[in-house]
Amino acid sequence: VAGQEAQLTKLREQLLQAQAVVARQEAQLREQQLQAQVVGHELETVRAELQAVLGSKSWRMTRPLRAARQRLALLAVGLAGILRRQAAQGRSSVSRDAPTSVFWSVDTFRCRGAVVFAYGWVLSATSLPVEVALEAEGGAPGTGDEGRGSPVRLTASLCQARPDVAHHFPHHPHAARSGFLLYGALPHPVAAGQAWGLRVRWPDRQDSWLPLQTGASPGGSGRLQRIARQARQLWRWARRAWAIGRSAGWATLIAKVKTRWRSHVAPQGGRAQLIESLRGLAGKQLAVIVDHALGGGANLFRRKLAQNHLEQGGVVVLYFFDVATLQPMVTVSCHDRQDSYAVDGFSDVLDALEGLAVRQVVYNTAASLPDAADIPWGLIELKRAFEAELLVYLHDYFPVCPSQYLLNDRGVYCGVPDDLAECARCLRSNAQGFAMLYPGVDMTRWRTAWGALLMAADRIVTFSRAACDIVLRAYPALAGERIEVVPHVVDHLPARKVRIRKGQRLTIGVVGTIGYHKGAGVVRDLCYHILDRGLPVRVVVIGTIDAVCPPGVLLETGPYRHEILPDLLEQHEVSLVLFPSIWPETFSYVVQELIVLGCPIAAFDLGAPAERLAAYPKGLLLREREPGPILQRLIDFWHSLPSDENP
Numbered sequence: 192v193a194g195q196e197a198q199l200t201k202l203r204e205q206l207l208q209a210q211a212v213v214a215r216q217e218a219q220l221r222e223q224q225l226q227a228q229v230v231g232h233e234l235e236t237v238r239a240e241l242q243a244v245l246g247s248k249s250w251r252m253t254r255p256l257r258a259a260r261q262r263l264a265l266l267a268v269g270l271a272g273i274l275r276r277q278a279a280q281g282r283s284s285v286s287r288d289a290p291t292s293v294f295w296s297v298d299t300f301r302c303r304g305a306v307v308f309a310y311g312w313v314l315s316a317t318s319l320p321v322e323v324a325l326e327a328e329g330g331a332p333g334t335g336d337e338g339r340g341s342p343v344r345l346t347a348s349l350c351q352a353r354p355d356v357a358h359h360f361p362h363h364p365h366a367a368r369s370g371f372l373l374y375g376a377l378p379h380p381v382a383a384g385q386a387w388g389l390r391v392r393w394p395d396r397q398d399s400w401l402p403l404q405t406g407a408s409p410g411g412s413g414r415l416q417r418i419a420r421q422a423r424q425l426w427r428w429a430r431r432a433w434a435i436g437r438s439a440g441w442a443t444l445i446a447k448v449k450t451r452w453r454s455h456v457a458p459q460g461g462r463a464q465l466i467e468s469l470r471g472l473a474g475k476q477l478a479v480i481v482d483h484a485l486g487g488g489a490n491l492f493r494r495k496l497a498q499n500h501l502e503q504g505g506v507v508v509l510y511f512f513d514v515a516t517l518q519p520m521v522t523v524s525c526h527d528r529q530d531s532y533a534v535d536g537f538s539d540v541l542d543a544l545e546g547l548a549v550r551q552v553v554y555n556t557a558a559s560l561p562d563a564a565d566i567p568w569g570l571i572e573l574k575r576a577f578e579a580e581l582l583v584y585l586h587d588y589f590p591v592c593p594s595q596y597l598l599n600d601r602g603v604y605c606g607v608p609d610d611l612a613e614c615a616r617c618l619r620s621n622a623q624g625f626a627m628l629y630p631g632v633d634m635t636r637w638r639t640a641w642g643a644l645l646m647a648a649d650r651i652v653t654f655s656r657a658a659c660d661i662v663l664r665a666y667p668a669l670a671g672e673r674i675e676v677v678p679h680v681v682d683h684l685p686a687r688k689v690r691i692r693k694g695q696r697l698t699i700g701v702v703g704t705i706g707y708h709k710g711a712g713v714v715r716d717l718c719y720h721i722l723d724r725g726l727p728v729r730v731v732v733i734g735t736i737d738a739v740c741p742p743g744v745l746l747e748t749g750p751y752r753h754e755i756l757p758d759l760l761e762q763h764e765v766s767l768v769l770f771p772s773i774w775p776e777t778f779s780y781v782v783q784e785l786i787v788l789g790c791p792i793a794a795f796d797l798g799a800p801a802e803r804l805a806a807y808p809k810g811l812l813l814r815e816r817e818p819g820p821i822l823q824r825l826i827d828f829w830h831s832l833p834s835d836e837n838p
Contacts, residue, residue: 214530216224271654292389293399294360294469301520302405302427303517305380306561306628309373312353313391313401314366319739322392323347323371337568337659344390346622347373348707349382350737368739375627376561414497458520458533465532466543468523468629469508476505479540479573482555483564484511484520488780489586492556492679505550510540512560519562536562537569550576554644558589558625564637566642574647585658586777590641591665593632596774598623604774604797607664611635637827642666645673652677654778655799661775681783684751688789689760691767695827700765700790701732703781710771711738713821717769718744720818728822731763757788766829767811770794791832 223427239744243671247728253414295313302308313320326344351370360366389401461466478500495506507524522531534540545792553574567590574581589595591607594615599605600621608614611634618626618634625686645666651674653659659674705711714730715738721728730745733756740747744784751759760768775798782800785792786807793811804810810829815821 204718211808214586215699241403260288278397293401295389295391295401296429297389297403299515300701302380304516305377305760307373307375308514308517309347309371310351311371312351312356312369313371313389314360314363314369315393316357319365319369319395320349320391321391321394323349323373324390325387326390327377327387332748339381343377344378345373345375345377345627347371348737350711350739352735352737360708364742365739368737368817374625375622376630378630381615387717448787458518461533462539462543464533465521465523465534465539468530468532468545469547471508472523472525473547476503476550477508477544478505478551478553479508479510479544479549479579480512480553480555481537481557481560483557483559483568484513485559488679488778489556492584492586493553496553497524498554500551502752504521507814508540509690510537510543512562514559529681537565541569541572544573549573549579552577553580554581554583554585556584556589556595556647558587558595559628563589563593563629564632564640565639570644571647581644584652585644585662588661588775588777590624590645590656591638592634593618593629593637594626596624597661598708602707602712602773607661611638622642638665641765642668651675652725655776657775657798657802660778661798674698679778679780679783684784684787685754685757687757689757691789691791691832692761692764693766693834694764697728697826698764698766699728699825700729700760700763700768700802701734701736701771702768702770702785703734705734705736705771706734707737708772708774710773711736711763713773714738714745714769716739716818717822720822721750726822728826733759733763733765737777753784754785760788760790765790767773767791767793767825767832769825770800772797772800774798777798791828793828 194361229643230820231332237322242506244740259694274726278473281413293313293315295310295311296327297311299308299310307325309325314322321408324344324346331787349371350365352366353370354367355371357367366406370754387403389398391397391401480493480497484490493509500507503525504526507522509522509524511520511522512518519534519539520531521534521543522529550688554566557566560566573579584699587595588597591606594605594617597607597620598603600617600619600623602623605617614634615632618629618632621627633753646668651661651669653674654677656676659676662674663670699717701710701714705714714736715733718730720741721730721744728744730740730747733748733751735749736745736747747761748759748763757807770785770792771794773778773795776782776795778799781790782794782803786803789809791809792807793803793813795816797812801812804812809832811824813821813824815824
């Protein structure tokens, strides 16, 4: 019997080895199939474009064929990219157990001093990475670490939507969420000759090293290199636009193009041209505004402020930072035109305004501005030099902490610690919000600078009592009547209520652009909890979510227009809405919109949403953080609702 058991054990080991061999062969086969798919798609696109060029009228003409030559140059760049990527497959793995084939592309990669912006995608044949970080090996110059192999690194945000990648990998279950975005600052500018690359961590904890081009700076320099980069960028844009149109619909593509066009600002000149332009506006009343250009409620509020000033015959000077190009920008707007100028920093704005009439100085937000440390003192100088009114609007908590959502290095609300040493420790490894833009920030100096701005302000406005209380925790000297609470007015929705049908199945709605700070991880964990237990519950995201969720549980509608929100809620038979934001929002347009529409809403007991839902008859405040208890509270809430609600 012992001999037979030993023989049986040996047979089991042989069976397991055989199964492992079969599994490896199947994985290799899947990788080869995906390689064939992506090459086939790209070559088919190139073939179609080539036929279009050869069949065009300009090709058959005997005149100089400038347009056709340009298109052929782009095609050549695209073919070279295909061959280069295929040559790189399978050689980028630094571990024998890491994926043997990694598909990836860095579509945009820019560096200005120590500030870096990158955008792209990466996946293997079977999975998405759990971490992507940009590394520059060899140490930072001037620190004594050159050549010692100590890398500097920036961590990217993952799960960005990439419908174009999904078009090229139709059989990959998660290709649509393979995008990454990186924006931050290194401790020091990286010297020429250092090796740049992406360090990719996979679910099995294995790493891949994906090398990027090296040169004097990321992306290289020189006229020929710039032309090559522009050609590659045009090729990527064309391919991505075609893929989005085919997969997500041409209406979605048109909407994306319109959004990008509205946000794109082409400078008409630099510092000298800005000074000349402002000199021509002598005698006009100027309003100087500092803001980001990332969209959302803060930009909507700023546009209303600017429009009011323009209607009174004034001029608006807006200082912001164009993240995609890493360029500080200034726009000068008056009643009949708007001009844009590329500058080196906020000091150029101060110089250009000398001798003019500045009536109002407005801080809207400096989140995403690399020179944010200079902004408070610059605004104070403007107020004193021109005896202007200084207005501060607190759309986030950036004056409290560079992590403007107050999420700590563990990704949870920090509560604003009393000890600044704890803040300094947290920020050394904090990748939340724009904290990575300010490596080595001194929190004592940070609070001193922003505290001085708040004390100098003629008016400080928050949009909820909860936000005011959090600001006072960091700046108790502002207690009293210094801070006003003025909620936003939401009047852009149709004047009707949403019809809530209870139905036989719980449908949880989630509304908005759901990134990490908006609760993408909460929704993902909730969906997998529902899937693992086979529960008759579905989740509908009216908008987008930066997370990989099981498609059998979650439906994502994509971007939507505000005026059709009531129709979408009814169309998808939403039973109640979960607002999963994990930071103490200063207002939240989404929550107010849902209250106006009469929807049942559940949210965490944080910030302005909790303040308003506490007084809302159809509101539920959640103190639970685990998916199981959250779902049970939502089910109980659903059962407590009336069977049917008529508008």
